[in-house]
C-alpha cells in the first residue's frame with residue numbers, strides 16, 4: 001500500500017515523464033520543419049522512451065493497489081533558436097528531471113517505502129545515462145560547429161544515435 005505522500009509524488013512524476021515525451025515530440029517536429037531528419041528521428045525515438053518511462057510508473061502505481069492519475073499537460077515550447085539550443089534545453093530538462101527523481105527517492109527513504117525506493121533505482125540509473133548522453137552531444141556540437149557542413153554532420157550523427165533506456 002502506497003503512502004499518500006509517495007503516491008502524490010509518483011503521480012507527479014507520471015505527469016513529468018509525459019510532459020518530457022511531449023517536449024521531445026515538439027522538438028522533433030521543429031527539427032523536421034528545419035529539414036533536420038536525423039535530429040527529428042532521434043528526438044521522436046527519445047519521446048517514445050519518455051512514454052515508456054511514464055507507463056512504467058503508471059503500471060507500478062496501479063500494481064501497488066493505488067490509482068495512477070493522468071493529469072493535464074502544459075504546452076511545450078515549439079520554437080527554438082537552433083540545434084544547439086534544442087540539445088542544450090534537453091540537457092537542462094533532464095537535469096531538472098534528475099532533481100525530481102532524487103527528491104522522490106529521498107522521500108521513499110524518509111517514508112520507509114523500500115519497495116518504491118528499489119523500483120526507482122532504474123530511474124536513477126536512467127537519468128545518469130541521459131545526462132551523459134546530452135552533455136556529450138553538446139560537446140560534439142561545440143567541436144563540430146553548426147555552420148553548413150557541421151550542421152549536416154551533427155544531423156547525421158543524431159540520426160544514428162540510439163536513445164537510451
Ligand SMILES: [Fe+2]
Pocket residue numbers: 017020049050053097
Ligand atoms: Fe524519463
Ligand SMILES: [Fe+2]
Pocket residue numbers: 020050094097130
Ligand atoms: Fe529523459
